Amino acid sequence: MYNNCKLFSKEVNDKHIIYRFLGLRVTFQNPNFECEYKTETKKALKIQNGYDLTPLKSAKKMILFLTPSQMKISGGVMSIYSLCEVSRELNPDFCCILSTYPNDKYTYASNDYFYNNEKIYRFSQIVDNCKNLESLMIHIPDYYAKYFYGDLKNKEKRFLSSVKNLHINILNQNIDLMAEPQDLESLFKLTTNVTQTTAHGRYATQEVCNKWQIPTHLFLAMWDMSKYKKRFFEEKEKIIVLSPDENENKEAIVSNLKEKLADWQFVTVENMTFAEYMDLISKAFFTVTFGEGFDGYFTQPLYVGSIGISVYNDKFFPEENWAKLDNVFSSYEEMEENCAKFILDLSDNCVKYNNLLSLNKDMFDSIYNFEEYRDNIKRFYEGKYDYLPQKKENE
Numbered sequence: 001m002y003n004n005c006k007l008f009s010k011e012v013n014d015k016h017i018i019y020r021f022l023g024l025r026v027t028f029q030n031p032n033f034e035c036e037y038k039t040e041t042k043k044a045l046k047i048q049n050g051y052d053l054t055p056l057k058s059a060k061k062m063i064l065f066l067t068p069s070q071m072k073i074s075g076g077v078m079s080i081y082s083l084c085e086v087s088r089e090l091n092p093d094f095c096c097i098l099s100t101y102p103n104d105k106y107t108y109a110s111n112d113y114f115y116n117n118e119k120i121y122r123f124s125q126i127v128d129n130c131k132n133l134e135s136l137m138i139h140i141p142d143y144y145a146k147y148f149y150g151d152l153k154n155k156e157k158r159f160l161s162s163v164k165n166l167h168i169n170i171l172n173q174n175i176d177l178m179a180e181p182q183d184l185e186s187l188f189k190l191t192t193n194v195t196q197t198t199a200h201g202r203y204a205t206q207e208v209c210n211k212w213q214i215p216t217h218l219f220l221a222m223w224d225m226s227k228y229k230k231r232f233f234e235e236k237e238k239i240i241v242l243s244p245d246e247n248e249n250k251e252a253i254v255s256n257l258k259e260k261l262a263d264w265q266f267v268t269v270e271n272m273t274f275a276e277y278m279d280l281i282s283k284a285f286f287t288v289t290f291g292e293g294f295d296g297y298f299t300q301p302l303y304v305g306s307i308g309i310s311v312y313n314d315k316f317f318p319e320e321n322w323a324k325l326d327n328v329f330s331s332y333e334e335m336e337e338n339c340a341k342f343i344l345d346l347s348d349n350c351v352k353y354n355n356l357l358s359l360n361k362d363m364f365d366s367i368y369n370f371e372e373y374r375d376n377i378k379r380f381y382e383g384k385y386d387y388l389p390q391k392k393e394n395e
Contacts, residue, residue: 069104075296114274146179149186209387239284245291249332260340
């Protein structure tokens with residue numbers, strides 16, 4: 001929500017209330033945010049305390065995925081749920097579950113933002129009940145890896161160190177969020193078996209493996225999208241969906257689009273479930289991402305017959321040939337200059353729109369194949385990693 005004038009503005013988001021006055025910026029915590037998560041946690045504790053913990057108490061082998069302790073939706077979170085589901089199918093003799101991050105003041109029992117059947121545990125429930133574990137693999141999201149050891153209580157460190165076969169895998173879903181190698185040294189106090197899996201092929205490389213000096217393997221970020229309705233060109237509305245990402249170029253680009261596309265509706269993705277989001281982008285002609293570029297806001301529209309618009313970068317796009325697509329700009333400056341014309345041209349030409357949509361979909365399907373995705377995960381659990389560290393020449 002925005003209330004803007006030239007001298008004063010107020011912005012309210014989930015976590016903060018931001019006031020700007022004469023160039024000054026003052027931020028306060030949004031009390032509604034605290035209230036919401038305290039209420040959710042209170043409900044979750046009651047549900048979690050009612051779980052039948054027999055599977056945990058009897059488990060000898062476990063695969064545990066850590067998730068953010070505040071219920072949310074993002075491509076990274078959804079991919080964790082998908083990985084857990086496939087891991088469970090591939091490892092029927094393992095107890096495969098999700099838990100919120102250790103010792104966070106928040107937790108939740110289920111994530112209703114998108115379709116899934118997972119129930120969420122507290123990390124303390126694992127420690128207190130899994131007394132028969134002989135093998136434990138913990139998948140830790142990249143942004144937690146640096147802090148994981150330091151955030152554990154002594155009791156939890158003793159528990160993890162007592163597991164005969166402990167394997168820590170870091171889910172490197174965003175190379176920009178991945179901790180530096182020296183920041184991961186504490187993990188080796190728990191086990192020498194530390195690996196990383198990447199969500200993008202662009203940084204599933206020997207170079208990345210050598211930098212972190214841990215086995216590296218590709219986990220593509222995928223999830224089941226067959227449940228969501230596809231809409232055809234004739235059913236589209238003059239809607240442009242904007243990703244919620246913060247970007248220094250965003251304001252200028254959106255202002256330019258609104259000026260040149262005055263009869264279009266602009267909707268930023270916020271305060272909606274994933275089902276609501278998918279329904280929205282299926283109605284929209286276009287979705288514009290200001291985030292990673294090759295992210296859900298760019299690729300998910302393909303599943304429902306819409307086109308994502310992005311700026312190319314060589315960190316997240318799988319190959320350079322994606323830069324040749326008309327809906328992928330070389331820079332944000334080019335996007336600002338040419339995006340409105342591109343939107344007008346395609347929204348007025350069904351054949352041209354569908355041809356570009358098909359080209360995007362074909363390129364995406366050639367990389368993101370579910371059987372390949374499943375096979376990658378299978379090979380990881382078999383220890384057949386894509387890359388093993390190579391020692392430096394002077395070592």
